[in-house]
Amino acid sequence: MRKSDKVYKILGDEEVPSYIDLKLKESKDILKKEARRKKxxxxxxxxxxxxxxxxxxxxxxxxxxxxxxxxxxxxxxxxxxxxxxxxxxxxxxxxxxxxxxxxxxxxxxxxxxxxxxxxxxxxxxxxxxxxxxxxxxxxxxxxxxxxxxxxxxxxxxxxxxxxxxxxxxxxxxxxxxxxxxxxxxxxxxxxxxxxxxxxxxxxxxxxxxxxxxxxxxxxxxxxxxxxxxxxxxxxKNDSKNIKYEPNLESNGAILKKLIITPGTTEVEVDIPKEFGDSAYVLVYDDKGKRVQDHTCSYNLDSDIGTLAYRKYEPISDDSEYAVVHIVDKATQELKILAEFKVPLK
CATH class of the missing domain: 2.60.40.1630 (bacillus anthracis domain)
Incomplete structure (x- = not known):
């Protein structure tokens, strides 16, 4: 089986329970985005x-x-x-x-x-x-x-x-x-x-x-x-692409890559099996603004659990750093399971 046959979008038609907190509402929008886009x-x-x-x-x-x-x-x-x-x-x-x-x-x-x-x-x-x-x-x-x-x-x-x-x-x-x-x-x-x-x-x-x-x-x-x-x-013009390989560790998770291109933000993170199937990756700029999901995402088996690749819209040009959260989307408060901060300047 080709690796691309394993590719899947994690958004689908999944939804989280309704809630009041703005951050949760934004995350719910993420989960529903793919379904809306397909329609x-x-x-x-x-x-x-x-x-x-x-x-x-x-x-x-x-x-x-x-x-x-x-x-x-x-x-x-x-x-x-x-x-x-x-x-x-x-x-x-x-x-x-x-x-x-x-x-x-x-x-x-x-x-x-x-x-x-x-x-x-x-x-x-x-x-x-x-x-x-x-x-x-x-x-x-x-x-x-x-x-x-x-x-x-x-x-x-x-x-x-x-x-x-x-x-x-x-x-x-x-x-x-x-x-x-x-x-x-x-x-x-x-x-x-x-x-x-x-x-x-x-x-x-x-x-x-x-x-x-x-x-x-x-x-x-x-x-x-x-x-x-x-x-x-x-x-091909990749002269403006910036690739970070921080290999940062947080609570057992490892942020392996962060790639900034003119039109996208790409993240590759190794997620421990203990985090479960509801582990979800969110990205924010230095002002706390969530970076919206893009098109492609896939999961591959890894030694510790799942190697997750996610692509997002471009992060703001003036952002001094990027914040990557792995959250539990099954919880109303979107419990943070791991957090990474990557300097961009």
Missing amino acids: MVKSLSMSAAATCVIVAGISLTNPSLAAKIPFIGNVMNNLTEDKPFAEKMNIVKSIKNEDAKSIKEKVVDKGIGVTVQEAYCDGSNIFISYIIEVEDGDLNEYDIININDVVNYREIRASFSDEMLQTSDYAFKKVDDSTYAGVVYIDLATYINEGVEIPDEFELETNIHKISSRQIPGDKSKVVEGSWRHKFTIE
Whole structure:
């Protein structure tokens, strides 16, 4: 069995009892986050942190789109600057578009133009941005658009892996009556854990075979099947990543790694078997603000119990240190089982 088959999200549909304390309420939000996110209709269009902008000289499906470019601007900028959208789509908070490489590759099929605008890889994550131009009146009447079937589809091939990569998250929004902009995210954590090395430069080949209006049971849906394939090169830029290996011990638990990338905070901690199945990892900045969960998490067997890997949203840039708690989520007060403090400056 591949290690990635053991990967699972610890959030799921679990809930803790209701309580009054703010800290507990925040933790309850964490436990419910994954379930809410799965129910939320989103649209992916990024496979390595990219931004979709139309290429000069390429004929557009929608002739008026050229006039919209100043409004659309950089897709990643457009998404991150839309605060209400970013709050709904947490993946948008991880976009660091200043490191993105311009791609500007467009494919047209079935009257729909799909442009990969930009992409980037920080060694731990891949982002790809898209612009989708739709002429179909039935398809573009909705505010939300989807590509392929669901999150976790495997139709992205990378030159560094024999396996198809798995989409982890996505976010799309409507720019005007016939244009959508969005981003697709690929989490590389499980591949790295399996020993896959991410080279400084690699090729990605994406395959969009289905574009649909929405996928909520009971809602009217329009589906267009076709072939929108893109192949492009990405350069890894991990120069801004900071890796700490403190090997701190607290009550038998060992904090092995803390990795800060421009878009994520990653923690690897060895949890003693005695802590039980309800042991849960929380991360805070130096002001006590909880760092929200990201996409990937997995558990592996270890000599003392469980080696837990968790990925979170980026910690605040000015944080002097990070605090990692292992808590018992079965208790109303979220009893702290272990605590670590890691200087970041």
